[in-house]
Amino acid sequence: MVIQCIFEGIVIGSILALIAMGIALIWGVMNVLSFSQGEFLMIGMYITFFLNKKWGIDPILSIPFTAILMFLIGLLIYKTLIRKALKGPILSQRLITFALSMVLVNGMLMLVTSEFRTIQKITFSGIIDFGFLVISKEKLVPLTVSILVTTVLFFFMNKTNTGKAIRATSLDKDAAELVGINTEFSYALAFGIASAIAGIAGCVLAYYYYITPTAGTSFLLFGLIAVALGGFGSIFGAYIGGILMGLVDVFAGVYFNTAFKYVAVCVLFMLVVSLRPKGLFGK
Amino acid sequence: MRKFININKYFIVKFLAGLLAAIVLPLFIKTPFPLHVMILICIWAIMGMGWNFIGGYAGQVSNGHALFYGIGAYTCGIGVKNFGASPWVTMWIGVMISMGIAFVLGAPLLRLKGHYFALATMAMAECGRIIFLNWSYVGGATGIDFFDRSKPSWYTMQFTSKYPYYYIFLFFVALILLLTKGLDKSKFGYYLRAIKANENSAQSVGIHTAKYKLLAFMLSAGIVSLAGSLYANYLQYIDPTVVMPLNISMMICLVAVMGGIGTVIGPLVGAIVLTIISEYTRATFSYINGFDLFVYGVLVIIIVLYMPNGLISLFNKKQKNKILTPLEMERK
C-alpha cells in the first residue's frame, strides 16, 4: 500500500510539476502570477483529443504537435494581450490573466460545448500487477515526460544563449537591454514555452482525466501552490514542489481523510512559507 | 490646512449628492430585478472598500477574503438558526471572529511578500471552504437555510420587499465610505501608503510596519465579514459554495482594481460597473452557453487593460497618471 501510494503520488506530482514549471517560468521572467495556465492545459487536452478522434494519434505521439501549437497560441496571446498588460500594475496583470481564463473557458464552452469527453483510442495502455503494486502503463507517461521536460528546460535555461538571455532578462530587464539582449523576444519566448509546457501537461493528463472546458481550473490552484512551495525562479524547485504536493495529496487521502486532503496540502504550504517565506528552494 | 478643509467641504457635498441620488433612485424602479442589482452593488461596494484597506492602501494583495465573507455569513446564519439571535447583533460577532482569525493568520502570513502573500491567502480561503463544507455543526454542504417568520421582520432582518434591504445596505455603504474617507487622510492611511511604496524605508523612518499591516488586515477582514452577514440575510440561505468560492476572492480584487485601487470611491465605482456588467450579461446573453461570461471576461480585460488605474481615472483628471505616493503628495 505504501509503495502504491508513493508511486501514485509521484505520478500526480509529475503532472502538477509540469503545470507548475510553466507558472514558474512566467513568474520568474515576467513577475506575473498567471491564472490562465490551467486553461492552456485544457486547450492542450482538447488539441490532443481532436488529434486522437480524427486520426487516432496516441496522446504521447501528439506531444510535439500540441507543444508547437500551444507555443504559437501562447505567442499570440502574449503579443495581443500580455505585452500591453505588462505596462500596468502587477495586480492588473494578475487580474487580466484571471479574466483571460474566464474568456478561454467560456470561449471553449461555446465552441465545443461542455460535453465530457475522453480519449478513446489508446495504444499504450494496460496494467502490470505485482500484487503489492499495480502499475498502469499510462501512468508511466507523465512520469517520464515530466522528467524529460524538466531536464530539457534546465539545460535550455542554463546552457544555451537564448536561455541565458531569458534568465538575464528575469534578473534585471534594464541591464539586460544594455548588454544588447532583446528583452521583448525573451518575454515572448518565455510565455510561449510556458504555454507549450502546459500543452504537454494536457497531453499526458488526457490519458486518465476527462476533457471539458472547466477541466483545467481545479489544477490551477495546486500548480500555483507547487511553484510557491518550491520557491520561484527555480525550475528544479517547481518540480520538487509538484512531486511533494502529489505525495501529500495521496498520503493525506489514504491515511488521514479524503475530504480533508486538500486542507492538508494547503496547510503544509502555509506552514512552509511561514517558516521559509521564499519557499523551499527560493533564493 | 485650508486645502484639507476645502477637500472635505467638496467631499461632503459630493457625498450628500451621491447619497441623495442613491436614496431617490430606487423609487423610480418598479421591477425587483434592477433593485436586486443595486443590492448586489451595495454588497460588492462594501467588500471592495474593505479589501481596499489591505490590498489598496497597504499594497498587500490578499486573494483569500472569501474566507471572511463566509465567516460573516455563517455567524449570522448560525445565530439566527440555532440561537434565534438578531442579525443586528450577530453581524458584529462575525466581525469580531473575522478580526480574530485575521489576527491569528495575519501574523505569520503578512511576513510574506507579493505573490507569496496572495497564494498563502488563497490557500487559507480554500482550507476554510473545505472545513466548512465538512463541518456538520454549520450544516456542512447542506448549508443553512434560516428563513424565520416567527419574529418581527426588523428583528430578524428578513423582509419580503427588497426596499428595506437596499436602504440598510446603503446605510452601511455610506458608513464605510465615510470611514474610508476619514482614514484616507489620517496618519493610519499615510502609514499604509508608505508601507505600500516601500516597506523597508517605511520601517526605517520608524513606522511599525508589521503592526499597521496587521491592523489593516483585521480592518478589511471585519468589513468584508460585515458584507457577508448582510448578504446572508438577503439570501436567507448559505452554503460554502455560495459564500466561499475562490471566485469571490478574485472578484473582490477585481471590484477594487476596476474602480481604482487605493482610492476612496474607487471600489464603489468598480462595484457599480462590475455588477451591472455581470448581472446584465447574464440576463441578456445566457441563451448561448457560456456567452455571458465570455462577454464579461472580455469587458473586464478591456477595462483593466486600458484603465490600469481604474475607472476613477476618468473622473479624476488630476490623478489620471498615477496614484500619488506620500512623497509626491508632500511635494504638492
Added chain:
Amino acid sequence: MNRNAKIICKYLGISLFITILLGGCTKYNEKQIEHNDYSQDESPISIKESKEETVKIGVLLPMSGAQSKAGQEVKAAMNMFVDIINESTDDIDIPLAQSQGLPNLGGRKIELVYGDLKSADTALSEAERLITSEGAVGICGLFSSANTKTAAVSTEKYGVPLMSEGTSPTLTQKGYEYFFRVFPDDTMYVEDSFLYLVELNETKQADIKTVALVSEDTEFGKNIANVEKECAEKYGFSIVENITYSSNATNLISESLKLKKADPDVVMMSSYISDVILYIKTFKQLNYSPKMIMGQRGGFMTSELFTALGSDAEGLCSTSAWSLDLQIPLVAKLGNLYKENYSDGVDMIADVLKCSTDLYVLCLAINQAGSTDADAIKEAMLNLIYPEDKLFIAGTGFNFNEVGQNVGTSALICQIKDGKYQTVYPDSIKAYDGLFPLPSWEEK
C-alpha cells in the same frame, strides 16, 4: 456654490444614466407589480393577469459550466412537450396533445422563458427575474437540491408554483406552499437500492454483506450518504468504508485505494458525471473491479456516460424514475419522437424526461385550473385528474399530498447493458436479469 451645483448636476446625471441602464435592460411593459406592506404573511406582490396570448413558464437550466450539456438536452425535451401541447399532435395520445394550446384557457399557448443556473444564489435571482420581469407563472428546470432551496425562496415569496427536481427529503419538510415534486425523493431511491440488494441475496445467492459509501461533498452527496447509512442499518448491511471527497477533484487516487483496500461487496456512489468518469478510469488503472457499483442518479444518469466511458460503463447500476424500456407504448413513442426530431439521435434518459414531465404536469394543472393564478394551480395540482391508461412514467399517476410530493410515483433500478439503461428492478417491470457480480477488467 457654483461648483457645488455643478457637482450635484454631475451626480444626478450619473444616477440618471444608471437608472436608464438598469431600467432599459428589463421589460417594463409586461407586468405591473404593486408593493404592499412587507410585514404581511401572504404573498405581498400580486401580479396582474397578463393580457398576452401565451402562458409563460420559467425554466432554469445550467447554461454554462460543467452541466450545460445536460441542460441542452433538457431544453430539447421541454421544447418537445411544448410542441405537443401547442400543436395538435395525434400520434401521442396524452392529454393536451390533441388540442392546440391550453383548451381551458381559450387555447393560449405555452412559452418558455429561460434563466441560467450557475450557483445556488443565481438560482434565487434568476427565478425572481423570470417571475417579475418575464412574467413566468411557474418555475421548473434542472435543479440540484441546493438550487431548489434557493429558487424556492423566490417562488414562495412571489407565490408561484415550483416544480422541484431537487430530491432531498428535507425539501418537503419545510412547509413550502407552492412546491411540487413529481418524482421520488432520495429516501425512495435509496430504499429501492437496498431492496434490490436484498432481492439479489435471496434469488441469486449473491451473498452481499458489506457496502461502501462514496459521496461527494455537496448537498446531493451528503443527503444521500445520510439516508444510505440509515437504510444499511435497517436492512442489515455493514458499512466498511464511508468516503466523502471533493467534487471536481484533480485525482481520486486515495479514494480508490481506500476502496480497494476495504473491498466491499457493493460500492454505492453519489457523484456527478466528472467524478464518475474519473472514478471508473482510476478503478481500471488500479486494477480494482468492484462486484457492483450502484450509483444514485447524478452522473450515473447522463448520456455523456456512454460517450465518455464507452464499454467501461457496462454493468454500472443507477437508480432512476423512468427508463426507455418501460413496457408502455407511449414511452417508446415519446422516446422516438425525441430522438428523431429534437436531440440529434441521442436517446432520452431519465433525468431529461423528469424535467420535461415536470413542465408537462405544470401545464396540465394550469389547464385544469383554467387560470394562471398560483392558488388555483395549487388547487388543481392537488386534485389532478389524469387517465391512468395514458401514463408514461412508472407508478400509478400524479397524486400530490399536502406537502407537494407525488405519492403515485415509484423508483426503479437500471443497469447499463449494451450501451443502454435497462431496468433490473422491480421485478414487475424488469427488462432483463441483472448482472452480478461484475466481471473483472480483463474479462470485459
